[in-house]
Amino acid sequence: MLNQKNENAVMQKVELDIYIGKLLNNRYLIRDSIGKGGMGRVYLAEDTAKGGIPVAVKVLSLNLVNQQLSQRFAREIFIGAQLGRKSKHIVKFLGYGITEKKVPFYVMEYLQGKSLKELIRSSQPLNLPTFLSLCHQICLGLHCAHQGVSIKGEIYPVIHRDIKPENIFLVAKSNKGEIVKILDFGIAKFMTERSGVTLTDSFVGSLPYCSPEHMEGRKLLDVRSDIYSLGILMYEMLARKHPFSTKNNSFGSWYEAHRFQIPPALEEVVSDIQIPTQLQKLVMRCLAKEVNYRPQNLTQILTILEDIHRNPNGDTSIIEDVPKSSLALQLVTDTSATEKICLQKNWPKNKPVAPICFPDLEYTPKGVIPTFWAMLPKQEISKFIKRSHHTEFICQTDLYPMLLWATVLYDRKADMVRWLSYYLDLKDNRGKKILQVLAKTGYYHLLLFALEKPKTCTHLLTLHLNALQRQQLLDWLELCQFTQAAISSKQSKNLLKLKHEKLKPKILQNLNKKLQEEKSDSEGIFSHFPNLFHRFFKLLSR
Numbered sequence: 001m002l003n004q005k006n007e008n009a010v011m012q013k014v015e016l017d018i019y020i021g022k023l024l025n026n027r028y029l030i031r032d033s034i035g036k037g038g039m040g041r042v043y044l045a046e047d048t049a050k051g052g053i054p055v056a057v058k059v060l061s062l063n064l065v066n067q068q069l070s071q072r073f074a075r076e077i078f079i080g081a082q083l084g085r086k087s088k089h090i091v092k093f094l095g096y097g098i099t100e101k102k103v104p105f106y107v108m109e110y111l112q113g114k115s116l117k118e119l120i121r122s123s124q125p126l127n128l129p130t131f132l133s134l135c136h137q138i139c140l141g142l143h144c145a146h147q148g149v150s151i152k153g154e155i156y157p158v159i160h161r162d163i164k165p166e167n168i169f170l171v172a173k174s175n176k177g178e179i180v181k182i183l184d185f186g187i188a189k190f191m192t193e194r195s196g197v198t199l200t201d202s203f204v205g206s207l208p209y210c211s212p213e214h215m216e217g218r219k220l221l222d223v224r225s226d227i228y229s230l231g232i233l234m235y236e237m238l239a240r241k242h243p244f245s246t247k248n249n250s251f252g253s254w255y256e257a258h259r260f261q262i263p264p265a266l267e268e269v270v271s272d273i274q275i276p277t278q279l280q281k282l283v284m285r286c287l288a289k290e291v292n293y294r295p296q297n298l299t300q301i302l303t304i305l306e307d308i309h310r311n312p313n314g315d316t317s318i319i320e321d322v323p324k325s326s327l328a329l330q331l332v333t334d335t336s337a338t339e340k341i342c343l344q345k346n347w348p349k350n351k352p353v354a355p356i357c358f359p360d361l362e363y364t365p366k367g368v369i370p371t372f373w374a375m376l377p378k379q380e381i382s383k384f385i386k387r388s389h390h391t392e393f394i395c396q397t398d399l400y401p402m403l404l405w406a407t408v409l410y411d412r413k414a415d416m417v418r419w420l421s422y423y424l425d426l427k428d429n430r431g432k433k434i435l436q437v438l439a440k441t442g443y444y445h446l447l448l449f450a451l452e453k454p455k456t457c458t459h460l461l462t463l464h465l466n467a468l469q470r471q472q473l474l475d476w477l478e479l480c481q482f483t484q485a486a487i488s489s490k491q492s493k494n495l496l497k498l499k500h501e502k503l504k505p506k507i508l509q510n511l512n513k514k515l516q517e518e519k520s521d522s523e524g525i526f527s528h529f530p531n532l533f534h535r536f537f538k539l540l541s542r
Contacts, residue, residue, distance in 0.1 A: 019043060019059060025097040028057055028107060039162075039184070044110065047094075054110040055094060058184075063102045073104050075151075079158055080106075080185045082149040085398050088475055089141030091169070091181045111181055113172050117165035120236055125272040130177075131237055132309050137180035138168060138230065139305065140471060143298035145185060146223045150398070155499070159221055160185055163229035164209040165236065207254040208232070208242060212289055215255045223298070224291040230301075231286025231294075238279075239269045243287060263287055276308050299468065306467045335443065335462050338362070338369045342445045345457050347375070353454045357420040359405060359434050362445070370437050370444040372407055374420050378450040378458070383416060384409035385448070385459050388511055393469060394499050400492035401426035401480035403435065404500055407446060407463065410511055417508065421500065423493050426480040438465070439473040 019030045020043070028045045029052075035042040040060040046052040077096040084092035096106040116134070119126070126134075142163075148155040160167075162184060170178040207215075211228035214221055235243040243263030246253040266280045282304050288294045295301050341364050347353070357374035376384075390408040395401075407420040424431035438444060446461040465473075487495075 023048070024057065024099060024105060027095075028055065028097075030057065040105075045107075047107075056108045056110045057105055058108065059099070059103060059105040062104070070098070070104075077106050079149050079151075079156070082398055083145050083158060083185050084109075085479055086149070086475075087141050087144035088478060089137050089180050089182060090144065090185060091183050108183075111169050111171050113170045113178070115166050116168035116170060116233070116237070119170060120165055120240055125240060126237055128273055128275070131234075132305060133177060134168075134170070134180055134237070135234060136302070136305055136309075138182065138233070139298050139302050140468070140475075141180065141182040142223075142226055142230065143302065143468070144475075145182075146226070146298055150495070155502075157223065158185060159223060160226050160229075161214065161221065162206060162209070163226055163233060164206045165233065166206075168233070207249065207251060208244075210254070210258060211291075212255070212259045213291065215251070215258060222291070224294050224296065227286050227294050227298070227301070228288075228291075231283055234283045234286065235263065235266065238266055238273075238275060238283070241269065259289060278304065279308050282308075302468050303466070309467075335445070338364050338366050339445060339460055339462060342369075342371060342447055343457050343460050345447060347373075347449050347454050347456075353451065355451065357407075358422055359424070359444075361434060361437055367441075368437050370434060370441060371447055372405070372420070372422075372444055373447045373449070374407075375449045375451055375454060376418065378452045380409075380416075380418060381448050381450055381458055383411050383414060384418060385461070387411040389446070389461060389463055390507065390511055391444075391463050391465060391469070392500075392503070392507055393472065394496055394503065395426075395472070395476045396492050396496050396499075397426075397476055397479045399486045399495070400489055401476075401485075402489060402492040402496055403431070403476065404493075404496040406500065408507060408511070410508070412512065419500075419504070423496065425489055426476070427485065427489075432477060432480075435473050435477055439470045439477070442470055 017033065019041075020032065022030050024030065024045075027047065027049050029048055030043045030045045032044045033041060034044050034056070040058050043057045043059065045055050045057045047055045074096065077093055080090075081093040083090045091111065092109040094107040094109060096104070098104050142160065145158040145160060148157040150156075160182070163182075167183045169181040169183055171181055173179050209229045209232050211221075211225040214225050232243060244254075244257035244261045246257050263284070266275055266283060282295070282301065286294055286301070295304075342362060345362075351358070353375065355375055355377070357372065359370065359372050362369045362371050388408075388410040390410065392404075392406040392408065394404040394406070396403070403424045403426055405422050405424060409418040409420065410416070424434060426432055426435070443462055443464045446463055447457050448459045448461070449456070450458045
């Protein structure tokens with residue numbers, strides 16, 4: 001029996017190595033094996049159609065037994081390719097194919113660096129700035145996928161389902177720290193849903209990183225499953241050990257751990273670095289057993305990471321040490337000088353006197369400032385000027401590079417909303433320049449002109465972008481360099497318009513939620529005022 005096992009192991013090794021030296025699809029020359037996992041093996045190859053440039057080829061550990069399965073595989077690769085174009089933090093898919101024995105493979109950009117697993121296992125512990133930088137980039141990549149891809153005009157959110165240290169790759173970039181690349185998007189879902197397998201065999205995922213609901217076989221997994229896996233990742237990065245312990249590596253042992261074990265507090269197991277209390281709470285929330293107790297999306301996590309980055313437990317010294325590739329700084333900028341300049345502006349003679357809006361760049365002694373001009377009825381301006389304001393960006397990069405810039409003016413009491421929207425063509429140098437300046441400054445001046453008195457600027461608002469928005473602008477600018485227009489600019493605008501209409505209810509819902517939270521906070525502050533006044537007058541009477 002032992003000899004039979006050894007023989008099978010040898011045969012399996014030989015079978016895995018038969019690809020070295022082979023030419024797949026008459027194009028990809030396999031040179032060496034560079035990694036393996038539960039879903040297949042990764043090879044270093046040369047793309048002979050492109051002068052022999054190095055690429056990575058992943059050969060999956062299954063056969064495409066029917067046409068339906070082949071179509072599903074092609075669909076998942078198509079989704080992965082879209083994601084790779086949308087975010088620089090997701091590995092680029094370059095092609096796919098099927099071997100003579102009906103074994104599927106796909107081709108990725110070849111990355112040089114190390115996996116997060118290697119980094120965690122190194123003797124040097126991660127410092128807080130490096131941790132924040134890497135987590136920020138991982139979250140940006142996941143956030144991009146969770147926002148979804150467009151298939152036949154419909155948006156489909158993409159859940160990774162196999163977030164683990166081996167699927168996070170770190171590419172060293174000179175003067176930019178390490179760039180995170182997330183691997184294997186969509187493949188875990190494809191491997192799980194393939195036909196002709198039993199329920200036990202259909203489970204695909206890395207047991208130490210699976211959410212409880214994933215292990216329970218729930219088909220409708222959502223973004224919170226990835227957030228649970230991210231929590232384990234963050235815990236390991238800080239503690240250099242897994243949050244759970246098991247007697248063995250069986251499915252049952254890991255399910256019991258994920259469903260019932262409570263991980264030790266980070267402050268009990270980490271002595272190398274001081275971990276901000278807010279960060280410890282974030283990691284533990286991500287590890288919540290019930291999905292409703294976790295952060296509900298990546299935006300919430302990114303917001304908390306930004307807060308920690310700016311002011312970790314009141315200590316701002318860390319900001320200077322964060323690499324350039326990490327979180328964009330949200331410093332309070334003095335805009336009073338440029339606001340005075342913009343308030344003196346006149347409505348352009350080449351623009352009609354009508355309720356329209358458009359962006360522009362203003363050249364001032366303080367530098368180039370992005371502005372957004374809008375003409376509205378005087379009565380509307382007076383209602384909106386002291387109400388809620390919000391900025392939303394929606395970008396189309398895969399078919400024709402186009403961005404919708406929307407400024408939302410909202411009066412909750414009067415139930416009034418005004419959407420000031422403008423389309424920026426990112427194949428046009430002026431559009432690119434406006435986005436570059438906007439990402440750099442992190443704010444813009446909104447100039448409001450009244451229809452009844454159109455010549456001079458009536459009011460001015462300064463609206464700030466968060467770090468996520470600024471990073472998205474930079475990512476979109478980079479992606480649009482490689483986009484080949486497959487549709488017209490008009491068609492691209494129509495697609496963006498449809499996306500915007502679908503998002504409007506959600507934007508208003510978030511605005512209302514934010515206003516309610518601000519109201520609760522202010523009521524909490526003012527509830528202490530009577531005691532403060534009492535103490536104040538008591539001191540005066542002494």
